[in-house]
Amino acid sequence: MTSGKWFGWLCVGPYLVLLSVFGIGPVLYALYESLSDPRSYVHATADFRFLPALGNVSLFMALYLPVMVIGVLLLALFVQGQRPLYGTTLRLVYMLPGAVTGSAGVLLWYVMLQPALSPFAPLLHGLGLRTGNDVLKPSYLVVIFALMAFATGFGQWVVIMYGALQGVPREVLEAAEMDGCSWWQTALRIKLPLISKYVVYMVILAFTAGLQIFIEPQLLYGVAFTGSKSWSLNQLGLLFAFDNGDFAAAAALCLMLLAVCTVAACFLVFKAKFFETEVGR
Template sequence: MTDLATRTAGVAATPVRRRRIDGGGPRAGTVAAFVTPFFLPFLLFYLVPVGYALWQSFRVVRRSGGQYGTSYTAFGGFEQYGEVLRNTEFWSSIGRIGLFGIVQVPVMLFVALIIALLLDTPLLRAKGFFRIVAFMPYAVPGVIAAIMWSYLYSPQLSPVVDLLNGVGLHPDFLGPGAVLWSAANVSTWLWTGYNMLIMFSALQSIPQELYEAAKIDGASDWTTAWRIKVPIIAPSIVLTTVFSIIGTLQLYAEPAVLRQISSNISSTFTPNMLAYTVASGNNYQQAAAISVVIAVITFVLSFGFMRLTSRKAGL
């Protein structure tokens, strides 16, 4: 703690030269001109909706009059939150993507790291080509990727399944146990290249002198990779992990598409799907509460992870 505190203080104490921007009238106008195009949409499409969702999450529906009576909303305190926390579907969806994340995120980032390191070795030819190939899946929109994979998983249509059947294997990619991992595979396919590129650009910025020094000290390529490159790009790895944690908690597109062909993905498979399902039943207030809870969990996990790693690795 003290260590961290000192370090934070150190950062704050770094002599950053600040230009004075409050000097004259025209300058303030310039600042406004530059900031408004960002801030206005940010306010309208981010802050206001978030605030509105927050407000909604504290409302409940009331009704007066019989079967088709008049409905209105009223302040309900934490009633919706109580509902969410008591909702077993919510916790099973959290558990499901927790499992997903614990397996998928490390696998994906490890593969991304390996590819990035390979692309960084001087031995490899046609680097540009391989980089593009590895990155290409990212250019495919998630929904399209999921549709594509759903054809590969489908027992009736997939050449892969036919091939496996031919050698006596009968996998059921859409079965109750497998479908989560089939979705994880789509995510991995989609995002590995993207994460690889972040790590690769970090590798590119390492000064060559370090490698020369390592060589002189007798380090092999292997040692250079694990002892020098990986520790140096650790901040990028942390960054991609945080992105991935957020992405996992917000998982929607891949399972939603696979749901079209597999009944083993329920309407409450992921927290976001649950929120959507609840909203589609006109229960916007509870959907808002679910969204807020997901957001809180996301914050806790991503900042928690950053804190943990920054303490450990001294980043």
């Protein structure tokens, strides 16, 4: 084996070890655990909390995923159209919300959603929301969680999409301008098609992250005691394991989520010909 191949294996080796220990290993163990009880999948889906959690996550995904994808693309296109100094400043500003994550992020959102504490109190009052209970109603949680997830994740994706847009050949853009293309025509017919694989990559990761929503409802419940401890499917899996002691059902639920994410990712990858290159055509 040449020195170049050794160096390649040396670079990828730590990743393969971590993937095996924290990725493939847990999946295999979850499969073994779920098969320890032949009815584990039935127990997971027949639980009275499963359908409400599935409905919550479905509504969340229907709101969060389009807002994330469309919002990121619009912001990236907007940033690219600015002067370099303004563009750099905007990218920094967009990254700041993502720096406040986890429990600190939930506490920050909790304060912002309390009319008595929030700097946005006039806006909340204008919407008829006078108290924290008015804001943190169970029917509003889908919107709140979608906003929290978007604020946490959009900045990094704007930076990635901005970098992808910078790779669009300048001569192609100049030709479009000479042909009289408007800003929207250039964006929809030239820029976005040329970065479609980056968009597919973002959709895959945003979909998998949204389907496994856990931090936002779990921490907000701990802070505000609003909603249900089984609001999301991942929360329900936690309850199966540590409240009911049913690790087989918890493993089954996790594997079902993994299966949905895998099927969706494979569909998008093959539909978009993700790994096809110009050389391979």
